[in-house]
Amino acid sequence: MDANSMTGNEQHKGERSTELGDLPNEILQEIISKLPIKNAIQTAVISKNWENQWKNMSKVKLVGRGYRERKEFTKFVDKLVAVLNTSCIKILSLSYDFCDDSPMVNGWLSAFIKPTIQELSLDFESLEDPLTFSDSLFRSKDLTHFHLNMPQIIMLPSYICFPSLSTLSFRDVVFPDSLSTQRLFTGCPSLKKLSLIDCNWSNVETVHIACPMLQILIIREWEDDQIDSVAPDDPTDCRIVITADNLKTFTYDGDFLNDYVLDCNTSSITNGAVEVHPPPIDSMDAGFFVLKLLKALSEVEKLSISDFAAEALRPYYLSKLPLFNNLVKFHVESGALMNLASAALLTILRRSPRLESLDFAMGVFLNKNALKKVVPFPSCFETSLKTIRIYGFTGRKEELFAIKFFLTSTPQLDALWIFSYPYGFDGDEGVDRLHKLRTKILGFARVSVDCEIYFQ
Numbered sequence: 001m002d003a004n005s006m007t008g009n010e011q012h013k014g015e016r017s018t019e020l021g022d023l024p025n026e027i028l029q030e031i032i033s034k035l036p037i038k039n040a041i042q043t044a045v046i047s048k049n050w051e052n053q054w055k056n057m058s059k060v061k062l063v064g065r066g067y068r069e070r071k072e073f074t075k076f077v078d079k080l081v082a083v084l085n086t087s088c089i090k091i092l093s094l095s096y097d098f099c100d101d102s103p104m105v106n107g108w109l110s111a112f113i114k115p116t117i118q119e120l121s122l123d124f125e126s127l128e129d130p131l132t133f134s135d136s137l138f139r140s141k142d143l144t145h146f147h148l149n150m151p152q153i154i155m156l157p158s159y160i161c162f163p164s165l166s167t168l169s170f171r172d173v174v175f176p177d178s179l180s181t182q183r184l185f186t187g188c189p190s191l192k193k194l195s196l197i198d199c200n201w202s203n204v205e206t207v208h209i210a211c212p213m214l215q216i217l218i219i220r221e222w223e224d225d226q227i228d229s230v231a232p233d234d235p236t237d238c239r240i241v242i243t244a245d246n247l248k249t250f251t252y253d254g255d256f257l258n259d260y261v262l263d264c265n266t267s268s269i270t271n272g273a274v275e276v277h278p279p280p281i282d283s284m285d286a287g288f289f290v291l292k293l294l295k296a297l298s299e300v301e302k303l304s305i306s307d308f309a310a311e312a313l314r315p316y317y318l319s320k321l322p323l324f325n326n327l328v329k330f331h332v333e334s335g336a337l338m339n340l341a342s343a344a345l346l347t348i349l350r351r352s353p354r355l356e357s358l359d360f361a362m363g364v365f366l367n368k369n370a371l372k373k374v375v376p377f378p379s380c381f382e383t384s385l386k387t388i389r390i391y392g393f394t395g396r397k398e399e400l401f402a403i404k405f406f407l408t409s410t411p412q413l414d415a416l417w418i419f420s421y422p423y424g425f426d427g428d429e430g431v432d433r434l435h436k437l438r439t440k441i442l443g444f445a446r447v448s449v450d451c452e453i454y455f456q
Helices: 003-022 025-033 037-045 071-084 102-112 135-137 178-186 283-296 309-310 343-350 368-374 379-383 399-410 429-442
Strands: 059-063 092-096 120-125 145-149 167-171 193-197 206-210 214-220 239-243 249-252 258-264 269-277 303-307 329-333 359-360 387-393 413-419 451-454
Touching: 003 025, 037 059, 037 167, 071 258, 135 368, 178 206, 206 429, 214 309, 239 343, 249 283, 269 283, 269 309, 283 309, 303 309, 309 343, 343 368, 343 379, 368 399, 387 399, 399 413, 399 429, 429 451
Parallel strands: 059 092, 092 120, 120 145, 145 167, 167 193, 193 214, 206 239, 214 249, 239 258, 249 269, 269 303, 303 329, 329 359, 359 387, 387 413, 413 451
Antiparallel strands: none
């Protein structure tokens, strides 16, 4: 390459650099906001116009887990606090899992969180002491998304107002008392999505969550995940009443540790899930808990239920199950093969006259000698059921019999999907066995002339 061509290349690069440097500040900030923070800082060398752009970044994401040593991370954040124009920050995400640094983290939060903040995500899984949030945070007019993961009591001020907050997510948070907790939810009039994951309600006797615009409510409470240092021996104390006439999705996954009351317009809820774990002692209480939630979800179009939730419905509760006249998609979540002859499962199916889609998360089986229990067939089998998905197929004869039953009792069936258990057919022998099973299933008689069988 001669000197002239080299000069030309350098000139071309200089022109590109000038063009990039002449971009409006709004575009520069848009570019910087999409970069990891260390890369955003490195843009300072591009040109004079870029030199200080990163100091006005609107999006800051800090993850302590990505650093080899705690000191390296804390030093980096301290420097950021010193040089950033924190009043420009609109989105802040901070994840830090060292247990004894609460005072330092409090200092960071005080520096980073300004009244202009719009989205705030804080993950502190291991902190030993509660954090102190500024009272001004709880009066934020611009905050739309707030996520807090903190296994400590959240200290709440006497006045709370989040007029723009649409998404609120708490994980492992310990609520301080009934009055403050009530004040928190009352101060969120625009809330559309609420997630309460493994929160601790031991200090709260009752709370009313009244959010007129709430559309999605997700609750998870596993007994094993409760915080031992603050949880009482029996945390099943709190009565939580939810009033949300625009609620569309309700999900409960847990050990029925608290009493939930859905005081809602049931016709608005179109998607519901009730997944409970094996009852620790009193299955009758579990049955009452499940029945109450299913009654509130009687108008749903989509429903997911765990096998333990279904089995908790003893005959007394089964007789009180509502009709699911709008249900078109039913998902059965289980830890093992689901018995198609289960009284609870059959009762729900028999009370779902418009069901079109049926899924079994971990497979389904039916013994020949239990076939009479399935009679009378659910009416949806003959009139509306079009799609069946069976996951976790292992090839047992009881599974094959269930598949044969479905194919001969569902005249409207369009598709039967069979997803084999990923570790059940390893090696050449496993592959050969699966091929033979597929051939056998494809040879089963089908009452629906349009039914296709798909294997995954």
